[in-house]
Amino acid sequence: MKDWLRAFASVFAAFLGVQSEENRERDFQQGRFSVFVVAGIALTLGFLLTVYVLVKVVMSFV
Amino acid sequence: MTKAITLALSLLAVPAWADWQVNMNEGVTAISREVFDLHMLIFWICVAIGIAVFGVMFYSIFKFRKSKGAVAEHWHENTTVEVLWTVIPFVILIGMAVPATATLMDMYDTSEADVDIQITGYQWKWRYQYLDEDIDFFSNLSTPREEIMNAQAKNANYLLEVDNPLVIPANKKVRFLITANDVIHSWWVPHFAVKKDAIPGFINESWVKVEEPGVYRGQCTELCGKDHGFMPVVVEVKSEEDYAKWVADQKAMKLAMAGEASKQFSMDELLAKGEGVYQATCAGCHQLNGQGIPGAFPAITGSSIATGSIDGHIDIVVNGKAGTAMQAFKEQLSAVDIAAVVTYQRNALGNSVGDMVQPSAIQK
Numbered sequence: 194m195k196d197w198l199r200a201f202a203s204v205f206a207a208f209l210g211v212q213s214e215e216n217r218e219r220d221f222q223q224g225r226f227s228v229f230v231v232a233g234i235a236l237t238l239g240f241l242l243t244v245y246v247l248v249k250v251v252m253s254f255v
Numbered sequence: 256m257t258k259a260i261t262l263a264l265s266l267l268a269v270p271a272w273a274d275w276q277v278n279m280n281e282g283v284t285a286i287s288r289e290v291f292d293l294h295m296l297i298f299w300i301c302v303a304i305g306i307a308v309f310g311v312m313f314y315s316i317f318k319f320r321k322s323k324g325a326v327a328e329h330w331h332e333n334t335t336v337e338v339l340w341t342v343i344p345f346v347i348l349i350g351m352a353v354p355a356t357a358t359l360m361d362m363y364d365t366s367e368a369d370v371d372i373q374i375t376g377y378q379w380k381w382r383y384q385y386l387d388e389d390i391d392f393f394s395n396l397s398t399p400r401e402e403i404m405n406a407q408a409k410n411a412n413y414l415l416e417v418d419n420p421l422v423i424p425a426n427k428k429v430r431f432l433i434t435a436n437d438v439i440h441s442w443w444v445p446h447f448a449v450k451k452d453a454i455p456g457f458i459n460e461s462w463v464k465v466e467e468p469g470v471y472r473g474q475c476t477e478l479c480g481k482d483h484g485f486m487p488v489v490v491e492v493k494s495e496e497d498y499a500k501w502v503a504d505q506k507a508m509k510l511a512m513a514g515e516a517s518k519q520f521s522m523d524e525l526l527a528k529g530e531g532v533y534q535a536t537c538a539g540c541h542q543l544n545g546q547g548i549p550g551a552f553p554a555i556t557g558s559s560i561a562t563g564s565i566d567g568h569i570d571i572v573v574n575g576k577a578g579t580a581m582q583a584f585k586e587q588l589s590a591v592d593i594a595a596v597v598t599y600q601r602n603a604l605g606n607s608v609g610d611m612v613q614p615s616a617i618q619k
């Protein structure tokens with residue numbers, strides 16, 4: 194469970210473009226590749242959905 | 256010395272100083288003022304950011320200079336600062352996107368227009384078709400060749416004047432459907448804050464509602480070939496009554512032109528008319544003297560088509576030649592104009608075939 198939380202946090206940091214050296218080393222030593230892939234895809238979908246909903250909401254004011 | 260004084264005095268006398276305007280103009284529509292306000296808002300945000308960033312930078316450079324014994328700090332990572340300088344610009348950008356989106360949505364709202372006009376870009380002229388009125392004409396540059404060739408002083412609207420301006424009514428929503436016939440052009444009138452690409456096969460929409468009657472000028476703003484700088488846009492905004500009168504005049508003119516086409520013309524009449532048509536419509540490529548531009552546009556003087564069978568000559572003018580810059584002129588010119596220009600090309604510019612064609616014989 195902790196693995197997953199950490200993976201999501203790291204992927205989120207990657208989206209922002211900022212990550213600490215300490216976390217990076219931890220991820221590369223203990224992290225599992227598949228967990229990062231799933232977290233990456235999930236957050237990408239989440240981002241797309243956010244943009245989509247945002248546009249829908251804004252357009253509803255037209 | 257006297258030279259320097261004269262120069263200095265003449266610089267002082269230049270009246271253009273008074274017209275110096277560096278900022279973009281506010282324009283004459285609600286949308287153009289909205290765009291202007293948005294531009295100023297974002298400009299001042301940029302100024303504030305610039306002052307803050309460069310202020311901190313110059314202060315640090317001065318305060319912590321080496322001669323005062325400052326020693327550089329050697330740290331590598333500071334996640335908090337990095338997150339801050341990522342999140343702050345993000346928030347600023349989103350903040351700027353809010354008013355920008357509101358303006359864009361207004362600009363794209365082409366619904367419920369009172370007048371619909373199709374605008375088509377051609378090399379190198381604009382065509383205006385009033386979709387509800389059966390009015391359809393081309394708008395060509397009208398600046399005299401002498402001014403372009405520096406043989407005459409240039410007038411104030413040099414390269415910003417046309418024979419037939421686009422005419423629209425004031426205080427009405429006018430929708431433009433913008434496309435092109437050959438290559439990509441772009442229709443731009445700064446005072447309307449309208450700048451839209453004209454793309455063959457696509458229709459881009461835009462609209463204006465101008466409050467004050469007047470004449471507004473613009474240009475083609477997408478590099479479109481040799482005469483890209485010679486296809487200006489001129490829009491005449493008329494009061495509602497004047498516009499209605501103009502529409503009626505256009506229709507009367509169209510009827511009169513249809514009558515002309517069945518008239519018989521003399522050789523002299525055709526030559527005189529043809530010279531005008533040639534200079535306005537053909538000389539841009541085939542040149543005033545008929546010599547063309549070798550490698551690009553063939554000479555009319557001595558051309559095997561212009562001195563050969565008259566049917567072939569008429570055909571290339573009416574239907575153009577596919578795949579070349581020689582376009583079909585049947586849409587652009589009346590039967591009278593085509594008969595005149597063909598007769599002119601055969602009997603002027605160094606040619607003397609001796610025959611002529613009547614407008615009634617032009618099959619469009």
Ligand SMILES: [Cu+2]
Nearest residue numbers: 440475479483
């Ligand atoms: Cu153009």
